[in-house]
Structure formats: structure tokens, C-alpha cells
Ligand SMILES: CC(=O)N[C@H]1[C@@H](OP(=O)(O)OP(=O)(O)OC[C@H]2O[C@@H](n3ccc(=O)[nH]c3=O)[C@H](O)[C@@H]2O)O[C@H](CO)[C@@H](O)[C@@H]1O[C@H](C)C(=O)N[C@@H](C)C(=O)N[C@H](CCC(=O)O)C(=O)O
Ligand SMILES: Nc1ncnc2c1ncn2[C@@H]1O[C@H](COP(=O)(O)OP(=O)(O)OP(=O)(O)O)[C@@H](O)[C@H]1O
Ligand SMILES: N[C@H](CCC[C@H](N)C(=O)O)C(=O)O
């Protein structure tokens with residue numbers, strides 16, 4: 046594709062060299078540049094991509110898009126100077142990949158918790174309706190039924206557009222994706238056309254990156270600000286930031302709620318460990334999920350499906366056949382008659398919600414033993430709050446390790462313990478080794494109890510100093526219970 050065509054949605058300050066050259070690939074990472082590529086220099090959080098311009102050229106880049114021009118401009122390379130490469134990267138990359146989001150119906154989900162659940166359920170729902178679909182999620186990406194591993198909640202702009210292009214090529218009509226606050230802030234989703242955007246909720250997370258809650262909220266809001274008039278925005282009226290999200294959007298606004306008047310409303314009629322009986326917009330439906338927060342997630346799914354033109358009755362029938370997403374309130378039953386639940390709760394709010402969900406079902410019968418830790422090199426402020434939440438709603442807590450990354454596991458545990466007074470500490474023991482912690486929790490559990498193993502969900506690793514060692518909470522539990530691994 047010609048360089049000039051790739052630039053049609055941006056306004057360069059200047060172009061030095063031939064804009065009619067043929068571009069064979071686009072890269073933001075000099076290490077992946079090949080002959081005939083356009084290299085885009087991004088100012089990252091760790092290093093400045095401008096430092097790698099000469100490397101990219103040595104690897105064959107014939108065009109460079111950057112903010113600052115190098116002092117010496119090598120001949121035979123076209124330089125495109127822009128005010129902001131982050132703003133340009135998505136807009137340029139998506140054109141290189143054939144503008145895939147305009148050839149399918151793309152729906153994005155943002156918010157602190159619930160993104161993976163909602164995006165995954167929409168993918169399964171629309172497959173049940175007989176469509177080919179794509180999914181981009183924290184757990185896994187799918188192009189129709191072909192899985193592609195996911196490193197991020199939202200891939201970088203290159204991988205993201207590559208995946209979307211593959212979806213178009215495979216004949217997918219719908220794509221559902223998670224939009225993390227990092228991705229929105231870094232404009233990884235720049236240039237994409239969304240038919241719909243969903244908001245789940247906003248509670249504290251990632252303040253290491255965004256610094257203030259307001260910045261974090263504004264990053265999420267930017268997603269809705271960028272929607273076009275023909276799109277829909279579905280927001281959670283039960284969340285105090287729900288209406289703020291859609292304050293400045295041009296899209297058609299719809300709301301969902303368990304408590305208030307809204308376009309999509311639910312009442313909980315019954316709940317058991319196997320599922321709940323709900324009333325959604327006046328119609329009864331039995332679902333295979335537990336937890337009030339999953340009612341919100343299902344309402345978002347229902348609302349999106351209806352806004353995408355599906356008949357409400359058909360959506361409810363299909364919804365009743367959906368089941369829990371990997372590592373999200375996933376039960377593993379012990380032969381002794383207690384239940385272990387693996388859940389990805391890794392924020393104070395998610396821990397609160399998941400424990401609420403378990404209490405709703407236990408209804409005062411049976412104790413809760415919680416195993417949890419906090420990730421290294423992530424928001425430190427959430428650590429004491431996570432411990433407090435776990436202690437408040439559990440009978441016993443075992444604080445352990447969860448991806449220490451480049452921090453000392455014991456230091457992270459200490460940060461969590463700071464949140465507790467002497468009385469609360471009586472309920473807590475700390476065991477650095479996560480497998481031992483899970484074993485200890487199981488040894489304490491009796492028939493009717495619940496062991497909640499929180500924080501890692503679907504993850505199959507323990508990230509220690511940049512090395513991912515195999516570790517799977519579900520596998521550890523099945524081994525303890527002597528039941529075969531799936
Ligand atoms: C903090 C953060 O979000 N960083 C992301 C960001 O990288 P960065 O801007 O820090 O990159 P950098 O390392 O400073 O490098 C700057 C530029 O120089 C380039 N470079 C670098 C080295 C070199 O030799 N040559 C070269 O060209 C890099 O490719 C990059 O373009 O942009 C990259 C490309 O999109 C991401 O891969 C990277 O994710 C890192 C690995 C990460 O851990 N991100 C996490 C925090 C994240 O994004 N998480 C959210 C989910 C969170 C949630 O919702 O729970 C996600 O979407 O997954
Ligand atoms: N609507 C919700 N409200 C509050 N908590 C939720 C909700 N949905 C799920 N959770 C809790 O949050 C955890 C993470 O859920 P999920 O993976 O769907 O969220 P996510 O937004 O994709 O998270 P991430 O930012 O890590 O990608 C779940 O394991 C559950 O404990
Ligand atoms: N997407 C989140 C996941 C956290 C999961 C938890 N297991 C941890 O490692 O902190 C993050 O990268 O912050």
C-alpha cells in the first residue's frame with residue numbers, strides 16, 4: 046500500500062521524501078521491522094522509540110513516522126513528522142490492514158471489572174445465533190473458532206489490527222473486544238469504528254499508571270467521547286460513574302440497572318450455586334451464573350444483543366445456555382463436599398463482589414476460607430484494601446503470592462497486612478508459596494464450606510522476575526482433590 050494512502054486520516058506537519066513509496070508493513074517495535082516497513086516512533090513509558098529510528102532503518106524501514114526528526118536524514122527514507130505519534134499509530138495501522146473495523150460490527154467493553162466476562166459471553170451468544178465472530182480478551186483471542194494467545198487485555202495497535210483483518214478474512218460479521226484504560230489512553234484503538242460501547246463499572250485499579258482516579262475515569266470516558274452518532278453506548282446506571290461516561294458521547298445512550306428504572310432491567314427472583322432465576326425486562330430467564338455482579342454483566346450482554354437487532358426472546362433463550370467464563374467464579378468440587386471457587390478478583394471491589402456472591406448462595410451456612418495475594422509492580426494502594434475486603438467477609442484468610450514480578454513476595458504480603466488491625470490479623474495467616482497456601486486452605490475446609498482462590502483466575506503462570514513459571518490454581522485444586530485435569 047502507498048504511504049500517502051496510509052496518511053489520509055492524519056495531518057502530518059511535514060513529509061520529507063517520497064510519499065508514493067510502497068509500504069510493506071507497519072511497526073512500532075524496531076526489532077520487528079523488515080524491508081520496506083514504516084516505523085512509527087512512540088514515546089513509551091520505559092523508553093523513547095525515537096532512539097530506535099536508526100536501528101529500524103538498518104533493518105529495512107523505508108519510511109519513519111515520528112515527532113522529532115533525526116539530525117541527519119538518511120537518503121532513500123521518507124520521514125513523516127507529526128505532532129503526536131500515539132495519535133497517529135492506530136489511524137495509520139488500521140488503514141494498512143484494510144480498515145477492518147469498517148467491514149465488521151465491532152463492540153468494545155470497558156470498565157474496571159466485567160470486561161472479559163461480557164466480551165466473552167457476547168462472542169458465545171452471537172456464535173449461538175450462527176454468526177462467525179471474533180474476540181479479543183485478557184484470556185484469549187479468537188478469529189472465528191481459531192484461538193490466538195493473548196498477552197494483553199487489549200493488544201498493541203499492530204496486533205489488534207492484524208487480528209481484526211484476520212477476522213474479516215475469515216468472514217466474521219461481529220467482533221467483541223475489551224478496551225483497557227491503558228489501551229484507550231495509549232490510543233491502541235485509534236482509528237477503529239465501533240458500533241457499540243459498553244461500560245461496566247469504575248473502582249480503583251491501575252493508579253500506578255493513571256496516578257489519579259480522575260485520570261483513570263477520563264481514560265475510560267474518552268472511549269465514549271470518541272463514538273460516532275450511529276453507534277450505541279450502553280452504561281451501568283447502578284454505577285456512580287455510569288452517566289458521567291456517556292456525558293459527552295454522540296452515540297445513542299442506553300442504560301441497564303438492577304436497582305433503578307433503565308432501558309434494560311433485571312430482578313433477581315432466586316439464587317443457588319448452580320445459577321439464578323432472573324426477570325429481565327419483564328420476562329423470566331434461568332441463567333447458569335451466580336453473583337449480583339453477573340446480573341449486571343448479563344444485562345449488558347442482553348442490552349448489546351438487543352441493540353444489535355436481536356429479538357429479546359431469542360436473546361433470553363440463548364443466554365440461558367451460556368456458562369461461566371474460565372477462571373471467573375469457576376467452581377471445583379472437592380470429594381469431601383466443600384466447594385473451591387477460582388476467581389480472577391484482583392481489585393478490592395472485585396474481592397468484595399465475589400465474596401458477596403458466595404455469601405448470597407451460602408446464606409449463613411458454611412464458612413469461607415479465602416486465599417489471595419496482590420500483583421507485583423502494580424498499584425500498591427490497592428494491596429491493604431484487598432486484604433481488608435478479604436478479611437471483612439471471610440472466616441479465614443491466607444495471604445500469599447500472585448505474580449510478584451520484580452518485587453519481593455514477602456514485601457507485597459507485608460503491604461497487604463498493613464491494612465489490618467490486630468483483631469483482623471487473628472483471622473489471617475501468610476504463606477508465601479501459593480501451592481502451600483491453597484493446600485492449607487483445603488486442609489481447613491469442611492463439608493459445606495467454600496475455599497475462594499482469588500486473583501489468578503485463568504492464568505497458568507506465576508510471573509517471577511520476568512519468567513513465567515507454570516502455575517494454575519484450578520490444576521492445583523484438582524490435584525489436591527485427586528480429580529483428573531481437564
Ligand atoms: C505501561 C504500558 O501499558 N506499556 C505498554 C506500552 O509500552 P511502552 O509505551 O511502555 O513501551 P516502551 O517499552 O517504553 O517502548 C517505547 C517504544 O519503543 C519501542 N522499542 C523499544 C525497544 C526497542 O528495542 N525498540 C523499539 O522500537 C517499543 O516497541 C515502543 O513502541 O505499549 C506497548 C505496545 O502497545 C505495550 O506492549 C506495553 O504494555 C506493557 C508490556 C504492559 O505491561 N502493559 C500493561 C500494564 C497493560 O497494558 N495492561 C492492560 C490491562 C490492564 C487491565 O485492564 O487489567 C492491557 O491492555 O493489557
Ligand atoms: N460486573 C462486575 N462488577 C464487579 N466485579 C465483577 C464484575 N464482573 C466480574 N467481576 C469480578 O471481577 C473479576 C474479573 O472479571 P473480568 O475478568 O470479567 O473483568 P475484566 O474487566 O476483564 O478484568 P481485567 O481488567 O483484568 O481484564 C471476576 O473474577 C469477578 O470477581
Ligand atoms: N490485567 C491485570 C491483571 C492482574 C492479575 C493479577 N493476577 C496480577 O498479576 O496482579 C494487570 O495486569 O494488572
Ligand SMILES: [Mg+2]
Pocket residue numbers: 160161162182183184198223
Ligand atoms: Mg479482562
